[in-house]
Amino acid sequence: MTVLAIKDLNVTFSTEGGQLHALKNVSFEVPERRIVGVVGESGCGKSTLINAILGLLADNGSVDAGSITFEGEDLTRLGPARMQELRGQRISTVFQDPMGALNPVLSVGRQMRNIQYRSGRSRSEKDARSEAMLRQVRIPDAQAALTRYPHEFSGGMRQRVAIAMALMMKPALLIADEPTTALDATLEVATIELLRELQQDIACSVLFISHHLGVIAELCDDVVVMYAGEVVERGSTRQVFHSPRHPYARRLLECDPARQSGRTRHLPTIPGEIPDLRQRPPGCVFATRCDQRVDACDKVPPDVAVETGHVARCILAEAR
């Protein structure tokens, strides 16, 4: 079963210099009960992807083509009222800065009660459920915690409160945009272990965005690699991390400082720049930076299935 299916999605922003193609023919699926990671160069369109799913694109942005199917409905065709209904109930989100999701002037208990406004539960039932949820994310003294305000928690605790609130209504899909970036390594690991546990409990799917490849490797079942608004490779985490087939994916993994065995002052990078998204090259988007470029790269590259579930948008993936 597939919870979220994105098919040939195209998103553009109108800018002074013309139309900026932020997402170009993006397709991938989030299967039921799987954690799918999204990685890619800064500016490759990860946040744009999330905003398109949530119906929250900036005013100058629009979905030009393609579909986003969530539990049978095409989100690109829904009105704002229905989208609002889905957000927070069936699809919920956790962001890097939990303060953005929390209301500073309401107690945590009050906010957690508000999320349950459509549940039909009594007030005390709601509070009991909130308390149980806080306990599940290991907030000490959960009952007292309900009366506290967001700023009275540390960064790590706040992120766990945000996760508790996001999972309160047992959504089918949790979208997490760099939720652990602000946490130290011990809390980061505790948070991803917690996420994995809750995801299994609630049986939801997760779309998880992070630049931390170690966290992706540890948490995710599948990975989607994006470059300049395109999905250049996708597959299981093992397939992509152990045998990347797109040159960008390979280079990205090689640049991880965690992979440099000796200590080095000069970290590896991918030379060159991301193309101007207002004038996308007609062929492969990565060609200008690719060290394996051939003439055929000037044509639109095919999506090559290298193995079941493992797809790379590169002509060279075909040859082997």
Next chain:
Amino acid sequence: MSGILEVRDVEVTFEVGPLMRRRSILGVAGVSFDLHAGETFAIVGESGSGKTTLARAINGLQGISAGSIRFGEERIDTLGGRAMKPLRRRMSMMFQDPVGSLSPRMKVGNLIAEPFRIHEIVDKNPSVEVPRLLSLVGLTPEFADRYPHQLSGGQARRVGVARAIALNPALIIADEPTAGLDVSVQGEVLNLLNDLRERLGLAMIIITHNLHVVHHVADRMAVMYLGRFVEVGDTDEVFRAPRHPYTAALLSANPEPDPDKARDRIALPAEVPSLLARPAGCEFHSRCPWVAARCKSEAPEFVQGRTRRVACHTPLEPGARPPELEVTQ
């Protein structure tokens, strides 16, 4: 090597709570270290342990309640905003929140030219400097016409770097300079800072949660917990043999980019103590897997070894495992 920065017993106090029940907390609770020209010093530690507050204090954006800070020959913690201004040319700060620290109504080009205006530098032409700085941080000239909200998180971060290096400072304090960047751009930013360090003898304080980054770029590192340094040493040595239990737990937690790697972690209880109720004795004892009776009542001294300082009654031997072997998978 000459000392460029000398931080001694610095404390920062905050007043918190409702008016009637005001209480003070120590955000920074007595920190000392020296920094030499050309040196890179990393500060790591728990979220909320006081890293940003310490950085702001050094930069003069936050008053200190005890201690002293010297920059070059000059004592700077007693200077007011005005007297601080010329010094800020030589000491620049990259802020933790990249988008929030850029004024939303200014275009990128103006944001990058702003330091020249603020410091009334007339011998530099912004129409030359802006494209030069943009290209140094890997952005094309067309970005000069964008507003901050039209940038991705990573692009905003690069604009922050361009601003920080605009005036060729002698010291850069970088608060999470690469959070939100992919590994390749992260490498570019760090290489860029490192090049400047080599070329200009720049000193750098880098605050980050990314331990892999620390390992590669920092000469020395400090580990902070509840407003204090609990361990300071040469980066290589600290990674090879952490001596404070919090450092050991932190380094063991570092996620590795291999889905099949066996993980052997020192688990810590997730409850971080509040600054309003600092634990008695050693302040880490409430989470320490090695806790002993003495730790609950007696605060450890910050012991100075040859190259290492550790605040622990019984510093760890290399490769030490927690007594009850509480290991998570």
